[in-house]
Amino acid sequence: MDDQTHAEPPGYIQNKDDQLKRLRRIEGQVRGLQRMVEEEKYCIDILTQVSAATRALESVALSLLDDHLRHCMVHFAQDAQHSHEDKVAEASAAIARLVRS
Amino acid sequence: MDDQTHAEPPGYIQNKDDQLKRLRRIEGQVRGLQRMVEEEKYCIDILTQVSAATRALESVALSLLDDHLRHCMVHFAQDAQHSHEDKVAEASAAIARLVRS
Amino acid sequence: MDDQTHAEPPGYIQNKDDQLKRLRRIEGQVRGLQRMVEEEKYCIDILTQVSAATRALESVALSLLDDHLRHCMVHFAQDAQHSHEDKVAEASAAIARLVRS
């Protein structure tokens, strides 16, 4: 979790505004869910909105991961003399968490 | 989505405060994600937080669904002369959306 | 796991042939995956087939669950003087396993 060890700028920077826009929309969805529970809306309608918010979060994750892999690819090519096993292991672990959540 | 057709109080009401507390925590997680992207934190660390928020949303959904099924059970027993096929179909469709999201 | 405790016929019996047909098709998909690995097919193509088999298994699960809920509904209505909390808890736990797998 120590981002100090990652001196290079993160790989997703080109889509930063898009990601922030999506996350603000998801924040709105979660506030909408609170309102639905507060007003005791019908359970199935709330579940539909939870599924929509979950899918939106997954889209953010898949987009971040795509940017990350793109960034790693450039980095691997520029620094061919080192092994990057740890970077691949780290990406694989993140993918496993996404698939299983 | 028309909750006017659902005159009876929703089934999840007994856990309302719990659900609101969870949803507020998820809202905080999503705002935390915005901060991480804003400050260009390391991509894999952001993905870990996205997985945590996704799992938290799933927990809200599973808890709402459990309350809903409990509520339906009581209702079916009290109103045995009607078929409740539509209620089961509706619950199954909501479960399918959760499993596939 | 003791099915002796469940004397009544299981709820999914009306779709038994459909379910068996689907499961045989999934068995074929899994054998096809073995062949692809044996013949060292391209990894991404194998992953596509794994996703297809996973989705097919989820469809079997969702269909079994729908039949089960339908069956429970009839049973609850016929036996209104008992609480069926344990049946709902059991169904909710199965749904949670599906959502999280």
Next chain:
Amino acid sequence: MDDQTHAEPPGYIQNKDDQLKRLRRIEGQVRGLQRMVEEEKYCIDILTQVSAATRALESVALSLLDDHLRHCMVHFAQDAQHSHEDKVAEASAAIARLVRS
């Protein structure tokens, strides 16, 4: 799906026996499911086994993907003068299918 276009040996070859062993075990699980449906075992017990088979398939996919990324990394480093955008896009699409299935 044309594996003729992928002349180089696939990246997962070192774990081939492990993958085949896992896939044979999953084939056994799917045949076990057929037997359970045939013998009308209790629905919830069948669902538990479906979840286990689904998780086993996901493990195969995550392991194949890890091998693939490792293989790509070596390849990118050896062939630094070309862009490998298409390989990353392909991997990202496969990951998205896994996350959403």
